[in-house]
Structures are given as C-alpha cells and as structure tokens.
Amino acid sequence: MTGTVAGARTAARARTPRAVPVRTRLLRWSPLLPATVLLLLFLAGPIAYCVYLAFTDTQLTGQESASFVGLANFRHAFGDPGFRNAVVLTLVFTVVSSILGQNTLGLALAGLMRRASRPVRVLTGAVVITAWVLPEIVAGFLLYTFFERRGTLNAVLSWLHLPTQNWLFTLPILAVSFANVWRGTAFSMLIYSAALSDIPPEVTESAEVDGAGGLRRLWHITLPMIRRSIGTNLMLNTLQTLSVFGLIWAMTRGGPGNRSQTLPVFMYDQAFLKSLIGYGTAVALLLLLVGAVFAAGWLRLMREEV
C-alpha cells in the first residue's frame, strides 16, 4: 500500500505544474467542502464550545446566565475526591484492560495462531472477533450476566470448589476491565497478526538455527521487529479505552458507590445527574487533552504514512 501511495504522490507532483490558475485550483479542491463543513460544525464546534463551557458555571437547571469563572472548575476538580477517584480508576482500567490485557493477550493469540492448526485458528479467531463486533451495550449485558452474583463465573467457580464472590460488588473495576479485554482483544490480535506475518521467515529460522530459545527470540527478534505496531496498538487501545462508557454503564453504572466510575462516567454523572454542566465539561476537557496527547503520539508514529 505504501508503494502505491508513494507512486500516486510522485505522479501528482508531476501532474501539477506551478502555474495552475486560482480558479481551477479552487474548483479542484471544492469537493473537500461538504466534509469540512460537517467537521467544523459538529466536531470542531463542540470542541470549541467545550473549551468555553469549561470556564463557566453553567448548570443544567437553566439559571438566567452562566458567568465566567476562570479556572474554578479545574481547581474544584483537583480538590474533588470524586474526581481523583475517577482518575485513579481510569488509570487502573486503562493499564489493566488495555496495556496488560488486550495488548498482551492480542500478541499472544497472534503468535499462537501462527503455529496452531487451521481449524483451531479459525475457530478462535471467529469467537474473539465476534466478541469485538457485537454492539458495546450487548457486550456489557453479556459480561454483566457473566460476573453477576448468580452468574456463570460463580457457577464455574463453585463447580471447581473454588470460593465465589459477588464480583460486581467486591471488584467492580476489575470486572469491567476484564469485560473490556473480552471486547477489545480482537483489535490487537488483528494488528499483531498482520505485523507478525510481515516478518520474513528466514529471520526467525536463522535465529532458531543459532540456537536462540523461544523467549530470547521473542525479546531480541520478534518484539524489536514489530515495535512500530506495538506503539500503534498501545496508542489506539488506550484512546479507545479512555472513552469507554456504554460497557461500564451497562455493567455497573459506575457503582457500587463510585467504585467503577471512570472519567467518562464521572463526567456524565456530574453534568447530567448533578446538573453541573460547567464542571462536567471541565472534566471532559481534561479527558480530551489526555486523548489529544495520545493522538499526537500516534501521529508521530504515522507521520511517514501520510
């Protein structure tokens, strides 16, 4: 694909001489207009509005006029135990489900699939990908039934004579993290499958001939060769995980108490259930900024592709 991109680019360079009349140039770029308008109105607009709202004390219960309050919302946030709780839970959720869970499991599955027999490979792929394709809210309900006190997990545990517990009550953040692993691993698996199939077999074979064991091969050859895919995958997984709402909402609604209230759920809770739109938006803006940092990181990795 890179080859064709480069080809098209050289061709484009050759085709566009310096002196294209302004009118032709405008006409040429006019198809960009509908998309740009839509993006400006419904994406850039809300983001700008978000920046504005975050500095006001707007409330849902229509007070006469919202006033500018400067950094008060942010100061409030950093002093608010609820916010700090949400930040910690978001970190746990991201590290456990995205970095440790989806990423590692996805890589392991992709690696095993290269050695496994075809029927097993196809079957596993189908199951893991189905979990990914299902709508978020359905995934939420399915894992709710799995982790619920009277659910399947406890049934399996008691069948194995292991202690059972009310997972959604004792370890809600771990339950939703595992739910996110269930739902998101397929993406990592697909990325890593593609990356591993790009490694020339001679490289692995010659390492094997040199007597490098499995773990050393993985550490010294495979991982360095797919490091860009690892970066891409970690960035995209993290971004995806930062904005998970439906899954958590369907399973726990952020509860019990606020023990699975990650930032998006906290934001929703403050803005709509507690009617503090200004404060909720300030939280949203912080979330957006964290997202932007990761997006910028990903862009650095992608720069050569554009």
Added chain:
Amino acid sequence: MPLPLPRRVVRRLAADAGLLVVAVAFAVPLLWLVLASLDAHATLRVRPPASPTLENFSAVLTDEITFTPMLNSLLICGGATLLTVVCAALAAYPLSRFRSRFARPYLLTILFSTCLPITAVMVPVYGLFVQINLIDTRYGTALFLAAAQLPFAVWLMKNFMDGVPRALEEAAWTDGASWWQTLLRVILPLMGPGLAVVAIYTFIMMWGNFFVPFMLLLSPEQLPASVSIFNFFGNYGAIAFGELAAFSLLYSTPVVLLYVLISRRLGGGFALGGAVKG
C-alpha cells in the same frame, strides 16, 4: 519410528491447546446469549434450556419492543452512513489526486481527529444541540454520528482511492469529462469493494454506538435499539433475561453479518485500512 513426537508437532499441539482455552473463555458469554434466548426460564447462568422454545422471540417481536427501535436505528445509522460515505468520497478525491501545500496538514488533522475520544465532547454537544434545537431529533443525531465517523472514513477512502490507477482517469480527462463525472463514472466503480468496506465499517460503528443517541435523543419513540435495550431493565428488578437475550441477538445479527461480508478485506495485511499499519 522415533518415539518422541517431533518438536514441530508438540509445538502445534501446545499452541492449539492455548488457543482453545482462550476460545472457550471468550465463548462462554456468547453461549449464554444463544442459550438464554431459547430458554423460557432463562437465568443469569449458562445452561441448556430444558425445552428449547422461540417464545422469547415472539414476545419481543412487537412494534414497541423491536420494530420501532430497529427502524430508528436503521434510519439514523443508514442516513448517517450515506452522508459520511458521500462526504468522504468527495473529500478523498482531491486529497488523493492533487497536491497542495495544505493537503498534508489537512490529512494530519483528519488523522488526529480519528482518535480523539468522542465521548468527551458529548456534554458540549448536548449543550449545543439544545441551543440550536437539534436535541431529540433523529436527523440531528444522524448528523453528529456522521461527523464523528467522517475522519476515519475520509482516511480509509483516501487510501483506497490511492490504489486506483490513474491511467483510465486520464483518458476520461482527455475526453473532456469533468471531475465529478470522472469520480462518479471511473474512480468509484473501480474502487467498489473499498467503497463497500468504508460504508459497512461506518454503519457497524454507528449501529453499535450507545452514548451518542443516549445523550441526544429523549423521547422513547425515537430511540434506536442500542438505547431502547435498557427498557428490559425496569425500575423494579425482575428482568426477563430470555427476552433480553433474544432482543440482543436480533439487534446484533445485522452487524455480525455485515462484518462477515467485509472481514476478508479487513483481515490480513489490510488491518483497518492500512491506517494502523505500523
């Protein structure tokens, strides 16, 4: 015959065993979905129904529970997909064919916005929609969904378009065709499969989206299936799990089938439009 199994076979068996363990673990919730939908007395556990029945399906196949929400989903996501695909195809054309100082910054901005957490802007979007009277309208929701999905669609579409050779197009130019004739008659037909992938992928993402309609639609008769599914959780406990499963299955089937249609192109080296190929 050597007694110990060859290393290759041992390795394959180990890999098979590892994959099967993961597959079984991942399959359990899916198994619940299928079994509970066929069980008139479904509980939270995976268990085969005592007497399989389609009662749950006939209970949910009513206007109020299934048909209206599904129709809403179809209208919202179908309309939004159409808008996204048209805008993306138009935008991709100059980005793929012409060169300009601002093409690269534009593409980088597009790429940047593909990964912004859309969840975070929903509060201001709600505020904005209240002020411009788009709140609780299906077309307003569709417009926002279209905009949210557009960056990725433009990026995918541009990559597909880059793969269409320019020779035929140049012939059309020489014959005096305008740019939109060229796009419509030459390029888009040539990238038919790519177009289908963009459209189907966009539709799948919208169909599964919960947060956007959850925030922007209020009246029950406008809600799509992704939000109306919460009606199974009444305020007073007692959830009909069998019916919930049956409805979930009905709601999920279209996207699973659509995914199967494009999976061959999504898998392998393609890995989501080359967008994520590192």
